[in-house]
Amino acid sequence: MESLVDHVTLSRLQFALTAHFHILWPVLSIGLSLFLVVMEALWLKTGNIVYYRHCRFWSRLFLVNFTVGVVSGIPMEFQFGTNWAPFSVAGGDFFGHMLGFEAAMAFMLEATFLGIMAFGWNRVSPRVHFFSTCMVALGSSLSAFWIMVANSWMHTPTGGVFIDGRFVITDKLAAIFNPDMPWGVSHMWLACIEISVFVVGGLSAWYILKGRHVDFFLKSFKIAVIAAIVVTPLQILVGDGSGTAVYEHQPAKLAAIEAHWETNPPGEGAPWKIIAWPNKTRQDNDWAIEIPYALSLITTKSPTGPVRGLREFPAEDQPPVLLPFYAFRIMMAVGFLLFFLMLWTAWTWYRGGLDADRIMDRKRLLLAWIAAVPLSYIGMETGWITREVGRQPWILYNMLRTTDAATNMPASAVGGSLLTFAVLYPLLFALFVYFAKRIIAAGPAEAVPPPPEAAGA
């Protein structure tokens, strides 16, 4: 292991910090923009002013969130060049133009129409405004698509050959549709929707609990519940599929996630560890609580299916174990907790417990929805830890090592920028919380007249 202060470790820490911070914001931009599309469509269709007020209220939160997403996103694109120059040269042929596509197809669309969405209420007709909101939503989801294509390709780099330290594309479509891509894209896009569903639902629950604008927020709460009924089970299924893809294409990563050291002999099933203490020097777990046959069953759909253990891979090709193992378990627990919360809520609704006069008494349910807001973000972040730490020691799976991919420069330069990020980002976070709290405390404006030429009114 390198020393703590060398340029590679510092660049890795900087990337980890900036990426984990950045991803907090686009997830809500993606999901909330779709929510805004739904609300604006409902307004145009029904002419009910309540939906219009929902658009105005949530778009204020959207804009503050979007702002932090943008300013923390630009450093992501440039960091590949500044801190990962050898990777940029090796992977640029594919990776670079995916980022280029993202900017040209998605981000530009989003940035331009956002201006109309935010400042254009009185300048354009409701239809053009609705179109702008749709373009913002389309742009943000397309952006997620291209970024996840690029990221998936780092996990399963297909569609070309690696010669003289450079990846040369021979088949563009095979690179774009790499084996991990369908899972990477869908798992992350669903995560965006799921988090946004719980943010909208959780904030609505908070207002209902406080007895403020109960009828108003019951509307958004119920929309969130309906979305959760679709999204939470779907995400578990996609997560399972994603795990199978890891089993097929990144066996060392799967073994690390499961702290699975020894390949199960034919006829015997691999157990699933609920909790364990992996020990890399001993190449075994110090202790573990296991469910027999479960790992084979989950990954191969057969109780005795073979699952390769970590010992089959040379020590220098093994990813860290402790971090992916626990991060994965936290993510999975969150996924199921959100699923059970959905079941509980759906049952309550079925029994009439979500009626305006009864929902106030469902304090525990509402509190659970509020708690689900940070929980859903924790699920996403631990998912990313599982995914990216599990990819180590490779930056480009089985082709280029992370340690060979960092720019060679004085540690003091990277240390300086890392320190600046470490000061700036918590400050940004605190400012966001401050402004978000103000917007939430103020609540939706009571009497906002819709634009003069409003349709349906």
Add this chain to the structure above:
Amino acid sequence: MGLIEPYLPDIWLFIIGFFLLYYAVADGYGLGVGILSLFARDEEERSIMMESIESTWHDNQTWLVLLGGMLFGAFPLFYSLVLSSLYIPILLMLFGLIFRGISFEFRSNSDEKRTWSLSFGFGSLIVTIAQGFALGGLLSGLPVKDGVFAGSVWGWLNPFSVLVTAGVLGGYVMLGSNYLILKTHDEIQQRSYRISLLSSIITLVVSVTVHLRIVAMYPHAAGKWTHPPDCYAVWAFVLLAGIAFVLLLVSLEQRREIAPLFCNMGIILFSFVGMSVAMYPYMIPNVIASPLTVHSVAASPDTLWFMLVVVMVLIPLILTYTGYKHRLFRGKTTESGYESERGHG
């Protein structure tokens, strides 16, 4: 494809040049307005200045993201070499962009308007200075050995790059004041006429000095000024830039409102093209080892071709919708500005 293939890197150089130019002009006036806002009389003036670009600064800035992504894809070696060797100015630019980027949204939600106006002003100043040093560092030449930067992390800091930074500062202030002439009236507009004149003259003097220094540093660039047929192109663009400059002075004198900004764009376009012709085919000038040409830093022909097809569809589309938006938000900014139409939901 066979006929075009050998020229793909050149076509891409042209496209990247267009992105850079669009960014420098569009975000240039935004950054210029930001720097000028630091010298505003009061918060009301700062407010008008910020509102003049409020609805469009973000997509203008996005051309930088587009430039970064396309540069990464089309010229991966150039992208990695330039960004890694100019680490400090590039990171400084990113930090500046953070302060500038948050200022608009936070200001509209805050009671402390002044704090966020200053965040906008100083953020813009930091971004401009960082871009100046990055450009100055690149034009000073980057020592490259075996495809890796072999110079110092402070190599971009030298008297020449300070001069280039002064030029970029002057150029953005010039653009910003010409934009304010178009978008405001009364006090701010009158002052902008004076600032535009002053910054134009400073920028002219600095640019001429920078060009002379480049000719002195790079024999190959000097050759372009003297040897036909390249010298015809170089001199033609210098002449065009000169004409645009004279027209700018005339339009300022006549107190025109739209013409100064367009003359300013002309100056930048012609001097940028002239400078590019003088530098071609070198993308990274280098006084020590051999410089890197357009062709040596480009991605594989397949990638360039694929990207070209996609971009040829996207650029007209982007120009259409950004053009529509600029039309939508045309007109003067006043105290009531866009603020009154903003509403609060």
